[in-house]
Structures are given as structure tokens and as C-alpha cells.
Amino acid sequence: MSPIGPAARLHIDWTRCDGRGLCAELLPEALTRDDWGYPLAAPGRVRSGADKSNVPVTGAELAAAMDAVKLCPLLALRITRP
Amino acid sequence: MWAFGRVSGLVSMVLLTASVLLGILARSGRPLLVIPRFSVTLLHRNISLLAVVFLVLHVAPLLLDSYARVNVVDVVVPFLGSYKPFWQGLGTVALDLVAAVVLTGVFRHRLGPRTFRTVHWLSYAMWPLALAHSVGNGTDGTSAPVVAAAVVLCVAVLAAAAWRMSAGFLETAAVRRSGGNARKGWGRP
Amino acid sequence: MSADTAVAVGSGGNARTAASRLFAAGANAGHAAHLAAYGAMPHRGRGWSLVQELEASGLTGRGGAGFPAWRKFAAADLARRPNRYARRSGGPVLIANGAEGEPLSFKDATLLRNAPHLVIDGLLAAAQALGAGSLFIYAGADEQAAVGAALAERGDAGHIALVEAPDAFVAGQASAVVNFLETGRALPRDLAGRLAESGLKGRPTLIHNVETWAHIALVACYGAGWYRSAGTAEDPGTRLVSVTGDVPSELVLEVPGGSVLEDVLSSAGVRVGGVGSDAVSAVLVGGYHGRWVRPAGMVLSAGVGAVGSVRSGVIVRPGAGVLHVLGAGRCGLAATAGMVQYLAGESARQCGPCMFGLPALADVMTRLAAGTGGTGLVREVERLAALVSGRGACHHPDGTVQLIHSALETFADDVRWHLAGQCNADQDPAVQGVSGQGPADPAGQGVAGQYPAGVAQ
Structure with missing residues (x-):
């Protein structure tokens, strides 16, 4: 994460997400997967108590994040401003 | 022209089969050996679009061919053709379904997941229709190589469909099974 | 007011003793009794603003989260004003949320049965202030008759729609309420922004708990200064609490903000504080989404500031107003x-x-x-x-x-x-036998049918 903060945030719509894992592959630095396969902000990416449904992404990850939005099979992702 | 239409038809049948198989694999959430999940999805999409290209190459020459005597209405409305209208009609229905599936796929971000998923299910109806059309309508549909190929494709898709319906289909099936079945009637519709 | 339905409790260390504000018209109050107790809503001049009055009153939401009530109000007020982004039609939507999915809470049901006109007054006052187009009361099946009768008996509430809420824990969640009104499915929804800005069909939507609406009616009627005459500076006014569990009888109390937990419990007839006689192991404050506390030294307050005028203690947020008593000897x-x-x-x-x-x-x-x-x-x-x-x-x-x-x-x-x-x-x-218990009675303490005599009829 750059010191000036995230370039954008990747919002996860949990009501749609089915944990297929494409986003975690495209954004390995930002996302891992939990016990059941659902995307989980990588350790250190989101402070505890912070909003885990809006994962910060860096400028370098923005293109991959947009790919994830496009390719998500459940249309569960969108980019939101920081 | 006639021969070209036949060859492009067979190629699109193979591509449609590959697309169905990749679609089922993508739905499982599993990677393909070293190919990651997003690549499987991209492959599924690109092979489908390639199949559409070959379908255009399959249908367009027939329109221009005086021997085939296929007109624009026959391409869209089934069972009106002059040559083997039933088998040609199956191809027309399959073509219409492909158009619906591809268009809702391209515009799925606007249509939303529910419409996309409902229409996408039509792929399972499209594929057997297309295969029946290939075998029944083709001038060399009953020749040994074509029949053998049709059997191979059939076995592949049936196996994939059986896998699709099995309990361990999803990559996450085992870890999620502990969550149990829906406990309330008003859950996910 | 009726002792069957509510008891006003004076805070022990506080000289003020609040008479019941919400049940002043008595049990099962009709419109005549309501008018006799509260009077008609006064007409306000141009300089008066309900939003400003709510901000000055310090009223917080009574549905659980405890946010200042005026903030949502101001956001809806801002969103309804025409701006270049406005593409919506119709005025703001107001919803009184009486879906009490929390099994340990019955204060909203008690309020709707006994003082429905206060809730209606709150909606009407806000509708006037915001130019609202659509008004809803979302309440459980058992409250339909009382609220329906209240709406029918007054001439100014014909445009308020009464909607029956499904009986499910999450059905009262704000986005689930909006979803239910739109689609008939009371499922929470992924929100892009605030409901106050874009809620029901994209319209600014102000959704408050029914008790909050009743307090809004009081603020609209009597003003912020009067409202603050009960409770503390940090947690002004009164609130309803449902007292359940190991208590002589399960009941709803109206208590001032900043009340000492042990005082509230003893008002409910629970033996607390005495050495050797303590009947309480712990209290679940706020319901199933709340927190367990040992009652000694606890002060119920939605305010975040210092305890101030109340005697020193540890603040516990009342949430949806549930006090569930775990008797001594229970695990x-x-x-x-x-x-x-x-x-x-x-x-x-x-x-x-x-x-x-x-x-x-x-x-x-x-x-x-x-x-x-x-x-x-x-x-x-x-x-x-x-x-x-x-x-x-x-x-x-x-x-x-x-x-x-x-x-x-x-x-x-x-x-x-x-x-x-x-x-x-x-x-x-x-x-x-934890695992042997049905979901309706998970704490093993008879949460169903717990309305005090006179309320359940």
C-alpha cells in the first residue's frame, strides 16, 4: 500500500458473491480466500474493525481490479472511490 | 460455398462443445491444471465468440449459395426450409439460442446476474439441438468420421453434465457442506 | 398511564424522576385519550425547524445503533432538494420500523399497541417538515389490528400505509425493510450509499424505529428544551426497555437516559446489589446483538461523553433496549x-x-x-x-x-x-441442554408470549 493511501476500493457485494475465486487470483496482493472460498482482504490490507467490504487497492492494482470487476461471474464487485 | 458451409458448421460444433465444457469447468470454480480460473473464464468467453464467428461463416455462405436455397427468414425462423426442414429447423433454433446466450453474456453487466444466468441456462438446450442438426442435416452427417466425432463430443458433454450435478462439483463443496442446506424457505430465491 | 404496560423509573442518583412520556395517554390509548394527554400538534412559525429541534434535543435512534436521529433527517432533507444529480421522482419516503425481530424485545409491540398515535404524530410532523410523499408503518402481525384501528380513527392519517413485517430476525434491518416494500422479500441488501439519499425506488428514505418516531413527535410537540428535561446531557429523554429472563415478570419499562442499570433492574423487581442476596449473574444489554455485562456500576447511556451528571459508572449502550437477566447459578x-x-x-x-x-x-x-x-x-x-x-x-x-x-x-x-x-x-x-432447544426459545427462558398482563389481552 502506498503511503498516500489507496487509489480506489474494491467493493464486494456479499449478497451476490459466491466465492469463485477469480478476484483473489487477479489481486493476489490484496485478496486471499477464507475457509469457504470467499474473498478476504489480505493480512495488513484492512485494519481490524475497518470496512472489510471495501478493500483498498493501489494504483498498480487498479487495472487488475477492473478486470476482476469485469470477470466476476456473479457481478459481485465494483470499484468505489477511496 | 457449399463445402465451406459444411466445414465451418462442423468447426463451430466443436467450438460450441469446447465452450460448454469450459463453461461447466468455470462454474465449478476450479482452475484447469496450471491455467488459473480467470483464464478459464476468458477462454470460455473467447471460444464462444470464435464459435459465433464460425457460425456466421457457416450460415452466410448458405444464404449466398443457390444450391442450398436458404433465405434470411430461414436463418431466424425454424422449420420453414425446403431441404430437410426438421433438421435445418433444429439448427435455426440452436442459432437463435446462441444469439440470446451471447448477447446476454456481452451485456450481462447491464442486465444483472439474474437475467444473465437464466438465459445462460439455455446453453444446455442449445448444445443437443446443434449436435442433432449437425448429424441430421449434414450431407455427410452419417459418414463414419462425423458419427464418431459426434459420439466423442456427446460422451464429453454428458460426462461434464454428470460431474456438474454431482455433490462434489464445486471447488468449495467439501468445506461448505458443513453449512448445511437452506434452513429457511425465504432464503436465496 | 397503566402500571401494566409501563413503569416510569427514577434514576437512583438523579433527582429527576420522569413520569411516563410515551404512555401518558394510558393503555390502548385511542385518539381521544391521546389528544387529552398530549394536546394537538402546535402550528409552528417559519423560523422553526424540526431538524434543528431534533439536533438540539439530542435524540438518538431507539432501534439499536443509537445514532443521532437528526443526522438521517438532515441527510434526507438535503437529498430531497433539487440538484443537478436529481433524477428521482416523488418526495422523500418515511418509514416507521416496528419489526421487532429480536426475540427478547417487545417494547415496540407494546408501544404500537398502547400509543400508536404518538408514532403516527411523529410521521406526520416529519412529513410536513420534509414534504414527504409516502409514509409507511412496518409492524408485526400482532400489531396490525391496533395500528390499523388507530390509522382509521383519525382523519389525517389516511395516506399512511400499514405493512405487515415478516417474523424474521433480520426483517427489521433498514435495507431489508426497503427491499420488502419494493420486492416483497425482507432480505438485507447491498447498499451503494445511504438510504436517506437513495432508498425506496431511489427516493430519499428516512427509516426510524417506531419508538424513535414517538420521541420525534414529542420533540415536535414540546421542543428540545422540554425533551432534555429527562435523562442526562449525554443521553437525554427517556427510552423503553424490555426486561426479560430471570425476573419476577417480564415487562417494558420507560427509563430516563443515563439510568443506573441496577436501579432499573430493581424497578423490575429483581434483587440486585445486596450482599448475599444477589439474584443476578449477568445481564444481556441490547439483545442478541448486544453484550453481556455484570450489572454492578453499569450506566445505560447511548451518549459517548463522560458520565457527567450521573454518578460514576461504566457506560453500556442500551442498543434496542433489551435487558435480559441471567439469574445467579445459570451458565x-x-x-x-x-x-x-x-x-x-x-x-x-x-x-x-x-x-x-x-x-x-x-x-x-x-x-x-x-x-x-x-x-x-x-x-x-x-x-x-x-x-x-x-x-x-x-x-x-x-x-x-x-x-x-x-x-x-x-x-x-x-x-x-x-x-x-x-x-x-x-x-x-x-x-x-443447549442443543436440545428450539430456535424460538434459545435462552431457555420462555421468550414467547411474554407480554405482561393487559398488553397481550
């Missing part, structure tokens, strides 16, 4: 495990981490309560709690995690005993 871990099982069953099963995480948490908590797990159980609870919290469309997982964390903290001694395979609580057999 808090067993009670909590039952509640977590219930909450897992009440997941709307839309969001994966909640759908799979809550049953996993319930499983671990049940093993902890049964004393059959290993020493790694607490670490596993912490790990699962971190996995589910903040990862859902609504706060159902977060509320569940709050309950569990407070249990591990408050019952830390019990946790050590249970890990050693023993329970040091002298358990009542009714509480012990």
Missing part, C-alpha cells in the same frame, strides 16, 4: 451458545461468510459450553469471529460477534472452567 456460556445457534439459523443465507461462519461459530461455542472441546477453542472462536465480522450486507454477523466477545470477556472465569471440562455454574437443567 452464561450455555445461554450464549444457544443464542448463537439461534442467530446462525436466522442468517438470511445471502452472504457467504454469515451463511457458513455463523454455524461454525455456533458449533464452537456449543462445544465450549458443553465442556467437550480442547484448549484451542477460544482461539478458534476469535479466528472465526474475525472472519465473519464486517463481511456482510447487514450487521447480523457483527452483532453476533459482539455477543460472543462480550460473553468471552464477562464469563472469562467460566471459560476456564469449561476448558477444564467443568461448569462452575449451578446449572438449571432447563438451561443445560
Whole structure:
């Protein structure tokens, strides 16, 4: 994460997400997967108590994040401003 | 022209089969050996679009061919053709379904997941229709190589469909099974 | 007011004793009794603003989150004004949320049955202030008759729609209410922004708990200065609390803000504070999404500031106003495990981490309560709690995690005993069989049909 903060945030719509894992592959630095396969902000990416449904992404990850939005099979992702 | 239409038809049948198989694999959430999940999805999409290209190459020459005597209405409305209208009609229905599936796929971000998923299910109806059309309508549909190929494709898709319906289909099936079945009637519709 | 339905409780260290504000018109008050008790809503001049009055009153939401009520109001007020982004049609939408999915709460039902006109007054005052187009009262099946009769007997409420809420824990969640009004499915929804800006069909939507609307009516009628004459500077006014569990009788009380928890409990007839006679092990404050506390020294306050005018104590947020008493000798871990099982069953099963995480948490908590797990159980609870919290469309997982964390903290001694395979609580057999209990009665203390005499009829 750059010191000036995230370039954008990747919002996860949990009501749609089915944990297929494409986003975690495209954004390995930002996302891992939990016990059941659902995307989980990588350790250190989101402070505890912070909003885990809006994962910060860096400028370098923005293109991959947009790919994830496009390719998500459940249309569960969108980019939101920081 | 006639021969070209036949060859492009067979190629699109193979591509449609590959697309169905990749679609089922993508739905499982599993990677393909070293190919990651997003690549499987991209492959599924690109092979489908390639199949559409070959379908255009399959249908367009027939329109221009005086021997085939296929007109624009026959391409869209089934069972009106002059040559083997039933088998040609199956191809027309399959073509219409492909158009619906591809268009809702391209515009799925606007249509939303529910419409996309409902229409996408039509792929399972499209594929057997297309295969029946290939075998029944083709001038060399009953020749040994074509029949053998049709059997191979059939076995592949049936196996994939059986896998699709099995309990361990999803990559996450085992870890999620502990969550149990829906406990309330008003859950996910 | 009726002693059957509500009792006004003076805060022990506070000289002020509030008479009941919300039930001043008596039990099952009709419009005539309502007008006799409260008078007609006064006409206000141009300089008067309900939003400003609400801000000055310090009223907080009574549905659980406890946010200042004026903030949503101001956001809806701002969103309704025409601007270049406005593409919506129709004025703001106002919703009085009386869906009390929380099994330990019945204060909203009590309010709707006994003082429906106060809720209606609140809606009408806000509708006038905001130019609202659509008004809804969303209430459970058992309150339909009382609210319907109240709407029918007055001439100015014909445009308020009464909607029956499904009986499910998450059906009262704000986005679920809006979803229900739009689609008929009371499922929480992923929100892009605030409902006050874009809610029902994109219109600014102001949704408050029914008790909040009743307080809004009081502020509109009597002003912020009067409103602050009860309660403390940090937590002004009064609030309804549902007292359940190991109590002589389960009832709804109206208490001033900043009340001392032990005083409220003794008003409910619970023996507290006396050496050797203490009948209370712990109190669950705020309901199934609340937290367990030992009552000594606790002060109920939605305010974040210093305790100030109240005597020193530790602040516990009242949430949805539930006080559930765990009697001495009962096992808090067993009670909590039952509640977590219930909450897992009440997941709307839309969001994966909640759908799979809550049953996993319930499983671990049940093993902890049964004393059959290993020493790694607490670490596993912490790990699962971190996995589910903040990862859902609504706060159902977060509320569940709050309950569990407070249990591990408050019952830390019990946790050590249970890990050693023993329970040091002298358990009542009714509480012990956690897994054997139905979801309607997870705490083993008869939460159904608990309305005090005179309310349930």
C-alpha cells in the first residue's frame, strides 16, 4: 500500500458473491480466500474493525481490479472511490 | 460455398462443445491444471465468440449459395426450409439460442446476474439441438468420421453434465457442506 | 398511564424522576385519550425547524445503533432538494420500523399497541417538515389490528400505509425493510450509499424505529428544551426497555437516559446489589446483538461523553433496549451458545461468510459450553469471529460477534472452567441442554408470549 493511501476500493457485494475465486487470483496482493472460498482482504490490507467490504487497492492494482470487476461471474464487485 | 458451409458448421460444433465444457469447468470454480480460473473464464468467453464467428461463416455462405436455397427468414425462423426442414429447423433454433446466450453474456453487466444466468441456462438446450442438426442435416452427417466425432463430443458433454450435478462439483463443496442446506424457505430465491 | 404496560423509573442518583412520556395517554390509548394527554400538534412559525429541534434535543435512534436521529433527517432533507444529480421522482419516503425481530424485545409491540398515535404524530410532523410523499408503518402481525384501528380513527392519517413485517430476525434491518416494500422479500441488501439519499425506488428514505418516531413527535410537540428535561446531557429523554429472563415478570419499562442499570433492574423487581442476596449473574444489554455485562456500576447511556451528571459508572449502550437477566447459578456460556445457534439459523443465507461462519461459530461455542472441546477453542472462536465480522450486507454477523466477545470477556472465569471440562455454574437443567432447544426459545427462558398482563389481552 502506498503511503498516500489507496487509489480506489474494491467493493464486494456479499449478497451476490459466491466465492469463485477469480478476484483473489487477479489481486493476489490484496485478496486471499477464507475457509469457504470467499474473498478476504489480505493480512495488513484492512485494519481490524475497518470496512472489510471495501478493500483498498493501489494504483498498480487498479487495472487488475477492473478486470476482476469485469470477470466476476456473479457481478459481485465494483470499484468505489477511496 | 457449399463445402465451406459444411466445414465451418462442423468447426463451430466443436467450438460450441469446447465452450460448454469450459463453461461447466468455470462454474465449478476450479482452475484447469496450471491455467488459473480467470483464464478459464476468458477462454470460455473467447471460444464462444470464435464459435459465433464460425457460425456466421457457416450460415452466410448458405444464404449466398443457390444450391442450398436458404433465405434470411430461414436463418431466424425454424422449420420453414425446403431441404430437410426438421433438421435445418433444429439448427435455426440452436442459432437463435446462441444469439440470446451471447448477447446476454456481452451485456450481462447491464442486465444483472439474474437475467444473465437464466438465459445462460439455455446453453444446455442449445448444445443437443446443434449436435442433432449437425448429424441430421449434414450431407455427410452419417459418414463414419462425423458419427464418431459426434459420439466423442456427446460422451464429453454428458460426462461434464454428470460431474456438474454431482455433490462434489464445486471447488468449495467439501468445506461448505458443513453449512448445511437452506434452513429457511425465504432464503436465496 | 397503566402500571401494566409501563413503569416510569427514577434514576437512583438523579433527582429527576420522569413520569411516563410515551404512555401518558394510558393503555390502548385511542385518539381521544391521546389528544387529552398530549394536546394537538402546535402550528409552528417559519423560523422553526424540526431538524434543528431534533439536533438540539439530542435524540438518538431507539432501534439499536443509537445514532443521532437528526443526522438521517438532515441527510434526507438535503437529498430531497433539487440538484443537478436529481433524477428521482416523488418526495422523500418515511418509514416507521416496528419489526421487532429480536426475540427478547417487545417494547415496540407494546408501544404500537398502547400509543400508536404518538408514532403516527411523529410521521406526520416529519412529513410536513420534509414534504414527504409516502409514509409507511412496518409492524408485526400482532400489531396490525391496533395500528390499523388507530390509522382509521383519525382523519389525517389516511395516506399512511400499514405493512405487515415478516417474523424474521433480520426483517427489521433498514435495507431489508426497503427491499420488502419494493420486492416483497425482507432480505438485507447491498447498499451503494445511504438510504436517506437513495432508498425506496431511489427516493430519499428516512427509516426510524417506531419508538424513535414517538420521541420525534414529542420533540415536535414540546421542543428540545422540554425533551432534555429527562435523562442526562449525554443521553437525554427517556427510552423503553424490555426486561426479560430471570425476573419476577417480564415487562417494558420507560427509563430516563443515563439510568443506573441496577436501579432499573430493581424497578423490575429483581434483587440486585445486596450482599448475599444477589439474584443476578449477568445481564444481556441490547439483545442478541448486544453484550453481556455484570450489572454492578453499569450506566445505560447511548451518549459517548463522560458520565457527567450521573454518578460514576461504566457506560453500556442500551442498543434496542433489551435487558435480559441471567439469574445467579445459570451458565452464561450455555445461554450464549444457544443464542448463537439461534442467530446462525436466522442468517438470511445471502452472504457467504454469515451463511457458513455463523454455524461454525455456533458449533464452537456449543462445544465450549458443553465442556467437550480442547484448549484451542477460544482461539478458534476469535479466528472465526474475525472472519465473519464486517463481511456482510447487514450487521447480523457483527452483532453476533459482539455477543460472543462480550460473553468471552464477562464469563472469562467460566471459560476456564469449561476448558477444564467443568461448569462452575449451578446449572438449571432447563438451561443445560443447549442443543436440545428450539430456535424460538434459545435462552431457555420462555421468550414467547411474554407480554405482561393487559398488553397481550
